[in-house]
Amino acid sequence: MEKTDKRCAIVRATLDIVAEQGFHGAPMALVAERAGVAAGTIYRYFESKDALINEVFHYLEERFFAAVMEHYPEGAPVRERFLHIGGVLVRYCIGAPLEFRFLEQFHNSPYGVAHCREKFFNKDNRDVITELFSEALGAGIVKDLPLPALFGLAFGPLLDICRDHILHFIELDDELVSRCVEACWDAIRR
């Protein structure tokens, strides 16, 4: 994960505590305790709490994209590629609930809004998912809606069911996940 043991322990502790208690419930003293280091030690590895949190986020973002790209059916039809991404997304999230909760916390916070804004206005940022949707739009395979709306239709509900599963409002199994991802496809397909 990271270069040294202690650095890794601090990242892990931050991830866990923020996921469980939110940013408010994650004072540096507690992070230090959980990581098995002294409070001051954190500042040998991270400039500030903000820097620490952003680093945790980028670490998770990388892991997540790596998961999506594994076994990605490159040349397959749009629908199949979408089903792959959706399925991996949900399975990854419910398999790593702490990471999911952290990302959710991050997303709904000043950090997340800033990150979104940057992503959105930095037009030459082309990830796989954007590529896929652009292609599908061009080929008339999906509804002619703005990209952010398609993203919302496609992935909003998937994140919702992940949260519901983690909070034990529903119990997802492979079959239910597939049916939900297909429902999302129904939402965007023309």
Add this chain to the structure above:
Amino acid sequence: MEKTDKRCAIVRATLDIVAEQGFHGAPMALVAERAGVAAGTIYRYFESKDALINEVFHYLEERFFAAVMEHYPEGAPVRERFLHIGGVLVRYCIGAPLEFRFLEQFHNSPYGVAHCREKFFNKDNRDVITELFSEALGAGIVKDLPLPALFGLAFGPLLDICRDHILHFIELDDELVSRCVEACWDAIRR
């Protein structure tokens, strides 16, 4: 709204500041200043900050349900009733961005999770939307999925596009709203 001028001013100030800056960015001193009262005065009307925030939430919740129920086509087919609710939801949210942002903040916080949990496990809580979905499920009009999943598919994307609109990532007009609500219908309909 409330019984007295000052009480109302405090609620309004809390709503505005929390919507704009989040819970962290809304210290009582700032709320007091914006409401035009002294810090101590707030505690004549509210027991604590938590009590204040919960009161703001319940106030908004009421207003929101009132909006949905206005012109609700009681006897109409399921699809039509759903389109009504979806359309009103989106139009209400983008017409009251501060209220929307507050509710979003609330939802993604310990307050919101507690509220959700209570709603979910209090089974005899029957609102219009739950009624509608239960009826549709029974009649086989929508996909046979758990209620929370249907909720996510139906309303998750709508809240997403409201946020995107308020953050100026997209520009919603009546026609685009309708198409998005219909896309959500496609997601849940059998």
Add this chain to the structure above:
DNA sequence: CCTCCCGAAATGAACGTTCATTCTTTTACC
């Protein structure tokens, strides 16, 4: 009509706590 007084309402400085961050001291290794 003026004055005094009373209780409720409002004030804002002060308090205690919590937090991120800093800094001096101690440890551990070469």
Add this chain to the structure above:
DNA sequence: GGTAAAAGAATGAACGTTCATTTCGGGAGG
């Protein structure tokens, strides 16, 4: 024994909340 790493007490800022004090409005007494 010297140097980099780690420790944890110290610091100061920010916060929610409290409370001694002031302000306000109006009713009673002269």
